[in-house]
Amino acid sequence: MLLPASFRGVPFAVTESETAGGRRIALHQYPGRDKPWAEDMGRSARRFRFRGFVLDGDVKFAGLPVELQRATLVQAIEKKGSGVLTHPTLGVLKVCVERASISEALDASNRSDIELEFIEAGEQLFPGKDKLSTAANSLLGKIQKVASIALKAAAVIEGVAAIASTLGLNPFRSAATAGARIWQQQIDRLAGDATALTRLVAQMPGEFGRFNAGGNAGVVGVNTSPYSDTTTVGELIPIASAGRVAVQTATAAFVAAVEIADLSDAQGVPPAILAMIDALSGACADPADAIRLMVSIIAWSLQSQAMSQAPALSVIIARAAAAALTDAVGQYQPASADDASARIATLGPVLESLALQAADAGEDESFAALLDCRASIVEDLRARGATLPQVRTFTFGAPLPALAIAQNIYGDPGRADQLVTQVAPPHPLFLPPQFQALAS
Numbered sequence: 001m002l003l004p005a006s007f008r009g010v011p012f013a014v015t016e017s018e019t020a021g022g023r024r025i026a027l028h029q030y031p032g033r034d035k036p037w038a039e040d041m042g043r044s045a046r047r048f049r050f051r052g053f054v055l056d057g058d059v060k061f062a063g064l065p066v067e068l069q070r071a072t073l074v075q076a077i078e079k080k081g082s083g084v085l086t087h088p089t090l091g092v093l094k095v096c097v098e099r100a101s102i103s104e105a106l107d108a109s110n111r112s113d114i115e116l117e118f119i120e121a122g123e124q125l126f127p128g129k130d131k132l133s134t135a136a137n138s139l140l141g142k143i144q145k146v147a148s149i150a151l152k153a154a155a156v157i158e159g160v161a162a163i164a165s166t167l168g169l170n171p172f173r174s175a176a177t178a179g180a181r182i183w184q185q186q187i188d189r190l191a192g193d194a195t196a197l198t199r200l201v202a203q204m205p206g207e208f209g210r211f212n213a214g215g216n217a218g219v220v221g222v223n224t225s226p227y228s229d230t231t232t233v234g235e236l237i238p239i240a241s242a243g244r245v246a247v248q249t250a251t252a253a254f255v256a257a258v259e260i261a262d263l264s265d266a267q268g269v270p271p272a273i274l275a276m277i278d279a280l281s282g283a284c285a286d287p288a289d290a291i292r293l294m295v296s297i298i299a300w301s302l303q304s305q306a307m308s309q310a311p312a313l314s315v316i317i318a319r320a321a322a323a324a325l326t327d328a329v330g331q332y333q334p335a336s337a338d339d340a341s342a343r344i345a346t347l348g349p350v351l352e353s354l355a356l357q358a359a360d361a362g363e364d365e366s367f368a369a370l371l372d373c374r375a376s377i378v379e380d381l382r383a384r385g386a387t388l389p390q391v392r393t394f395t396f397g398a399p400l401p402a403l404a405i406a407q408n409i410y411g412d413p414g415r416a417d418q419l420v421t422q423v424a425p426p427h428p429l430f431l432p433p434q435f436q437a438l439a440s
Contacts, residue, residue: 339383
């Protein structure tokens with residue numbers, strides 16, 4: 001049985017595929033010897049080549065317009081780092097993009113031919129603490145990505161008609177433009193929050209205890225860093241600036257799309273909204289920050305001045321934020337079983353409220369996609385939370401150093417930094433007599 005091909009959750013049709021591999025051989029040839037020695041250095045990295053296409057309105061690809069399929073595929077191809085490839089015959093693989101091309105002929109409005117080359121990613125292994133597996137490396141993470149893509153597609157398809165009907169009437173057009181500018185100010189403000197140096201520094205490699213553990217430290221108390229081991233604080237300044245500029249560019253493009261949109265070209269507004277929310281989410285180094293900001297956008301969309309002036313825009317922005325929220329949860333590392341349960345209790349009602357809003361509006365595709373996002377988040381956090389220890393209360397007769405307590409309750413003084421992160425005492429030498437920490 002052939003699987004539907006996709007990369008980072010973005011589907012594409014395959015007409016031809018090729019897998020290349022073999023062994024890495026170091027050939028040694030010596031003076032005076034006729035026969036060489038072929039030294040086997042291990043297996044070669046596997047490469048996967050595809051030829052295929054994306055087709056306008058294909059029901060197998062959620063009926064998306066070919067323009068959106070191309071844009072989504074380009075975004076997935078150009079994203080930094082490794083990603084998940086669903087191979088028609090080999091199954092799910094972790095790969096990096098080595099080369100890609102998308103070509104159009106006279107039928108570019110209906111079809112684009114693609115050629116993709118991937119190389120298997122593998123893992124960087126080195127001595128140190130074992131990192132917890134995240135949803136990005138699990139089937140649940142892939143389900144979340146698919147749910148997120150489906151929600152974005154539904155937001156585009158069902159949002160165009162609502163926006164066009166609003167912008168086609170002059171009295172509402174000026175209100176929508178004013179609402180778009182309010183959203184521009186709000187998203188630009190959140191970009192400053194996402195790219196604050198205090199938040200970026202928290203994600204630098206290494207163990208910084210309670211001072212720089214960040215919101216995604218996980219149960220081991222070691223944050224999974226998006227930066228290289230040689231990144232310095234000084235290098236974070238241009239990273240922060242680039243993130244803010246990307247968001248500001250996207251918000252300006254969103255306002256421009258609203259200002260020029262009418263009944264004939266309102267289809268440009270939803271993709272501008274998706275790009276704006278993706279830029280804000282991409283500016284967050286910490287998935288915990290992305291979750292926090294996306295939840296705030298959804299809450300703000302339901303009760304803000306922008307909602308009263310531009311309801312159609314605010315609804316699509318909220319759904320785009322829900323899709324980004326689903327992606328962020330897949331990268332988030334719960335600190336304990338209690339943390340995973342708390343996230344479910346917080347995020348579940350948020351997505352439920354958006355789903356009910358879609359149901360009331362008769363937007364069935366968005367309703368189903370939002371329920372799928374909620375289900376994937378709950379299933380993922382429950383599965384990962386079940387493998388994590390719970391939080392319990394510890395009581396000692398007097399304040400003690402973190403090293404001593406870590407040895408006492410865990411038999412491992414190396415977990416002292418984890419205790420400091422969880423308890424946040426005035427000083428690591430004086431943990432309070434009573435505190436809450438991981439049970440094991």
